[in-house]
Amino acid sequence: SSSSSSSSSSSYRSNEISALRQELNVFLDKQGPFYEHVDTIYIGRGSSTHSTNDFTITSKTLELLKSKDHLVHVRAFNLQQKRDDEWDYLLNVNHKPVDSSEHSKKPKTKAFKNNPKYCSCLPVNITTAIQPSLNQIKAVWKTSADRLVVVQLVRKCTQExxxxxxxxxxxxxxxxxxxxxxxxxxxxxxxxxxxxxxxxxxxxxxxxxxxxxxxxxxxxxxxxxxxxxxxxxxxxxxxxxxxxxxxxxxxxxxxxxxxxxxxxxxxxxxxxxxxxxxxxxxxxxxxxxxxxxxxxxxxxxxxxxxxxxxxxxxxEEDNPSSPNIDSPTPTTTTTTTTTTTT
Ligand SMILES: [Zn+2]
Ligand SMILES: [Zn+2]
Missing domain, CATH: 3.30.40.10 (Zinc/RING finger domain, C3HC4 (zinc finger))
Incomplete structure (x- = not known):
């Protein structure tokens, strides 16, 4: 069910591919369990605080996106820290700002914030911003770092x-x-x-x-x-x-x-x-x-x-200017009929 060669590779540069390949296990491990990696659509490099990356979406990928269980995620993988960076300043896809409000749900407690032991990565879902053929991601970060900008095709994992x-x-x-x-x-x-x-x-x-x-x-x-x-x-x-x-x-x-x-x-x-x-x-x-x-x-x-x-x-928030975050009360809409045995 996985492939890595079906996407257009015309915009790949070989050093980005080898940089990601070296860290692929860490990169996929940070993915968390809720999304399964299907394909790498694009790998680009962010230089210091800015990056502008063009990538191509194939008709095959577009077809998969219609099924709703496939999504396009973009991640900024920090090569020094070997973890995902937040999109902390600007993220535009096809010249429109991307809603990264998912990030506001992140706990603000110092003990957990940005602690990779507790947090899985925060991919940004850009599926609705995707257009056929040529696409562009423009990003600006507050701090300079050596980053890979990775556009991923992922599939939702069911709770079951x-x-x-x-x-x-x-x-x-x-x-x-x-x-x-x-x-x-x-x-x-x-x-x-x-x-x-x-x-x-x-x-x-x-x-x-x-x-x-x-x-x-x-x-x-x-x-x-x-x-x-x-x-x-x-x-x-x-x-x-x-x-x-x-x-x-x-x-x-x-x-x-x-x-x-x-x-x-x-x-x-x-x-x-x-x-x-x-x-x-x-x-x-x-x-x-x-x-x-x-x-x-x-x-x-x-x-x-x-x-x-x-x-x-x-x-508890350590940044008083942050907006209130949603209640963490879990939703229990699915019913499990699984029984456990000893
Ligand atoms: Zn164990
Ligand atoms: Zn415990």
């Missing part, structure tokens, strides 16, 4: 495809007994509610960097990252890039062993757990199930994080 990619990865073993975080000596409650969606977790996931028992919901983190272009754990603030996400086997078992109405469990230091006493009498009360975990008797838990504080910290 991303979900199935994560749930087919090896499941994460329980973090109980790892002992590299706080040791919990008393029984503690573990929430079954996703801190992003405030609803009961359907597919419990964590990142490779996470060392805590609670999880967040896979669909919620995908919606959240799609909205904010950022991959951060809502529980421990670690970077959780897409490829670090794994379904958690312990929490999968807990969710399967509890009812839809259960929003938390009681966990003992030895790793056994039981349902919390319901606040109100359930219609059909059932005895609590108990399960034993066959690992050593230490429970690791990160300190509680306040969900609202977390969201506020992401939305």
């Amino acid at each position: 495809k991303l979900i199935s990619e994560v749930i087919t990865r090896p499941k994460r073993a329980s973090s109980i007994g790892k002992g590299n975080n706080d040791v919990v000596e008393l029984s503690s409650e573990v929430s079954l509610v996703c801190p992003l969606s405030y609803t009961r977790i359907k597919i419990p996931v964590k990142g490779d960097n996470c060392h805590h028992v609670p999880c967040f919901d896979l669909e919620s983190i995908l919606n959240y990252a799609r909205e904010l272009h950022m991959w951060v754990c809502p529980i421990c603030n670690s970077p959780v890039p897409f490829k670090s996400l794994h379904v958690d086997s312990f929490m999968s078992g807990v969710l399967q062993g509890t009812d839809e109405g259960d929003i938390r469990i009681q966990m003992k230091p030895d790793g056994s757990w039981g349902k919390c006493e319901p606040i109100q009498e359930a219609e059909n009360p059932r005895p609590s199930k108990r399960r034993r975990i066959e690992t050593s008797a230490v429970v690791t838990l990160d300190s509680d994080s306040d969900d609202d504080d977390f969201l506020n910290s992401l939305l």
